[in-house]
Amino acid sequence: MFQQSESFENIVYVRANSTVHLDCPILPAQDALIWRGPPNSMIYGINGKLNGILKKQNRISTTQNPETKKYKLTIKTFSEEDEGHFQCDTVMNGKTLKDESTVVLAESPSGIYLKSTNGTGILVCDEGLTVEVHCTINEGKPNATLTILYREDVVAVRNSSHLSYSFIPTKADNNQWFTCVADNGLYEIETAMNLSVHASSDFVVSPEVKIIADPSSNVEENTNVSFHCTIETNTFPTSLVWKFRRNIIKEVLSDELHLPNVQRYHYGVYSCEVQNRIGTGEDSLSLIIRYKPSVAEKYTDYKLEAELGNPTKIRMVVNSFPEPEVSWILSAGGKLGYWIVKTNGDRSYSIKTTILPKEESHIGKYKIRIRNDVGSTDVIINLVSRIVTIKPFGGVCNSTEEVKLMCVNKAEYLQAGWSVAWVHKLNGIFMRSPFTTRQGNLSTLEIHFCDYTDTGAYSCKWTKGKIVYEYTVKLIVHEPTEVLVAWLFNGKIIQHPNTLPISRQYVNLTIYKKFVSVEGFKASLLLNFVSGTSSGLYTCLIRNSFGITETLFKDSQINNAIDNLKLKLITNDTISTKSDGNSIEGKYSNGYAYGVAGALAVLLLIAIIVVLINQVRLMWRVSQDNNATFNVSSQQIVTTAPTHQEEESLQPISIYEEIQSIHSQVNDTENTSGHVDTSGSETSSERPYLELESPNTYEDLEKPEIEMELYKTC
Known part of the structure; x- marks a missing residue:
């Protein structure tokens, strides 16, 4: 907050979305102290109580200092609608006492520009002749102070929108830098230009250079930015280089510099330097990158030891631009301290405060929100007992x-x-x-x-x-990470099983006689039955570094699945067709019966649900009649067992389908020690390894059960 007095009126300048505190210097006697504000000097509050009809009560509060007995008005996330005249007043000994302030949103100065008497867009001068360097800006609110630096030394300062500096250059001044800084106490901008000095006999025809930023030189992180370098000269050839923080960008030689998806480390001064045989022209532009706050340690979940009756100190480093604000959004009941934000330089800030737990219930979860005008980051602070x-x-x-x-x-x-x-x-x-x-x-x-x-x-x-x-x-x-799956028929491994992709599925395990839902996998085998019923034993074989276990599918289970599929198709499906006088060919439909085994693969890493899929071809018998519509009332299902030739191909071989190791997170909600990094992506297969459960190699094996799911394709 920046204050300026003018005509005995106290003007307070503040940044947008900041928190504004107005202190009333009047100490009320017996009469009440009244706060008034925009619009139309309406009453905001009397003493410590807010006006009930005030629409913005969630952002405004009035409090009394218990020591000085004086009152303070606080307005959060100050915006344009809050600008205006504020006053506190009371009546003392028959006289009205009041203190007035006008609160105005500050504005950054803009349009900063450096030029010399011999040209614009480039600082060109002749050796031994006096030259004036001019710096101009468009005023912000409040008025800015201009400073001109030469070789990083201050040479001129003035509280104005225009500042000049005169000097006589020598050859030693060639290619030196002038910088102009505009600072109004709340915002600061700057620009820099290179000085080109020529012998007095030279005709000044060195290039004039200007940089244009698209879409702007003040952008949010992850924006695409392009710099265009415009050149005016009558002397060729020319050479062009781009510089970032005065270092040459070697890979860019064209007059355009593209910066896709700019990050915070891209901020700084960019320069376009063009040279011909007479001299060098250069223009510079400061790229400002705004980004939401982030904690430097990359943690958003902290655990701190606490002791009842003693304050727990909280400190962390935050990267942010512009400067962040911190607020409490969740409390377990302890006394919450004020947040102190202190700059460390280079857009890094130290934030600190304290929590005072006074009783056991105050040991628990707290949450803060670190915010600027770009966005916010929430941080969890867990207090745990130091005892x-x-x-x-x-x-x-x-x-x-x-x-x-x-x-x-x-x-x-x-x-x-x-x-x-x-x-x-x-x-x-x-x-x-x-x-x-x-x-x-x-x-x-x-x-x-x-x-x-x-x-x-x-x-x-x-x-x-x-x-x-x-x-x-x-x-x-x-646990072991490699898990392999193979399918067998009558004890022989199927060489080329027709399997569906292994899919992820949640399953219930019995652990210490409790049902627990964990993440597992489903392995599937697709079988094609032409006629008859199944005759044979199918086995799902699962292996990891501890050994091998298997799940069996008996004839009765498979045949029951087929019978259930027949029943569903007869009950639910009818087909209509029209005769065209010619022979009508039979219509075919494919049904898939999913037999879901309730048995869980006995593994230490991944719970496997084995699914048997039966593909059944259905042949529809349709009579024919000219120009008539028929509703099919009966169907015939034709199935066959695997042929002798198919059985001969089921030879034992070492073919396993590999299940990739995927780790699952534990969902316990208790406070735990250490930090938790929540930056991982949901799509990554390398999720933090916490908890993925399955039965061990010695127990918890259940009998397979068939669950029917009907799918039909025509």
Whole structure:
């Protein structure tokens, strides 16, 4: 916020979408203090209470300082509709006292331009002759201060829209830089130009250069930007180079510079330099890239240890342009501090504040929003008890190995009466209360053989009367990654099985007698029956590094699926056709019966649902009659078992269909230790490895069940 006094009126300049605080210096006696504002000096509030008919109450508040007893009016996300005259007033000893301010949206200066007395668009001068350099701008709000720098040294300063600097150049000044900066306290812009000095006998015909930016030199990140360099000269040939921050861009030689999908690191001064045998012409333009705030550590989920009655300090570094603002959007009840935003330079900011938890319920989830006029980023802050901790903070165990979780109670006076309990949850579902050992203030949970059933969240809770301290961590079990599938008929591997692509599907597993929904896969085999019924045993063989397991499909299951398909087709399908007097050929329809096996492949990484698909050819018998319409009332389904030649081709071979390793995320909602990176893409196959479950190699095998799904193509 920038203030300027004029004719005894206090004018306050603010940036758009910023938060404005107006302090009333009047200390009210017995009468009320009234805040008024636009439009038409309407009453905003009396003392600390807002006017009930005020439309923008969600953005305006009035508060009293408990120490000075003075009042403050706060307006959030200040916009053009909020501009105008504000005042606070009261009556004291029969006299009216008031303080007035006019709040105006600040505007950036624009159209900054450098030129010399000998030309425009390029600083050209003759050796030994006085030359004037002029810098001009279009005024913003408030008025800007112009500064001219030569060789990065300040040579002229003035609070005006025009500034001049005179000097006598020498040969040593050739190719030096002038920079003009306009700063009104809220916005700053600059431009720079190269100085070309010629001997007094030379006729100045060096190129005149001008850069034009399309669509603008002030854009948001991910915008396509092009610079066009226009040249005026009567002396050829010429050579052209582009520069970025005074360094030559070697790969660009044309008069156009294209910057697709600009990023924040593309900001800075771009120059087009054109040279002929007489001299050099150059123009520069500052590219400003605006982007929404992002946390430098790339985390959006933090865990911080907290102690009741003591403030927890929060600090993070944010990259943003323009400057960010920070606000609380979720609280667990602790006292929230004010956010302090401090620049680190180069568009980096340090933000800090505190949270003061006063009771146990204040240990929990908080959320902040970091915002500028481009966008916003939300950050979660989880406060966890400093009294109780579990080590390691993030448990990781390779399958078949062991892991130890140690829960420490750091209470200052750990006396008798404390009890400790552990709870294991998976996807928010209670699994078990595991056995642990305790020595004083240390409780230890040991898992001697890690497998998929041990994945999940583990909570350690210390209790003494009404005092409860709790801490939670997640345990990740790394499993084998390569899984292979093969199909067999009567014990022989099918050489070229007609399979459908393996698809992803959620399945329910029984873990510790609880049903848990996890992500698995469906493998499918397509069989073509011509007549009769199935005679033979189909097997789905699944292999990983721990071994092999199989799921069987018996004749009865397959034939029941075919019979059910027949029943559905007879009940639901009719076909109409018209005779043209000629022989009518039979119409054909293909039906697909999906037999879904309820048995889950016994793997440590991926749950496989095996699906058997029967392709049945249906032949329709249609009578004929001239110019008549027929409704088919009966159908004949013709099927055959695999031929002897087909059975001979089913020889044992080592052919497996590979299932790619895809990791799935755990959905537990408890607070956990460590940071969580949410920048991954949903389409990536390399998702963060947290939790993808299936039965182990020793249990949880269910009997296959057939579930019918009917599909028909004509």
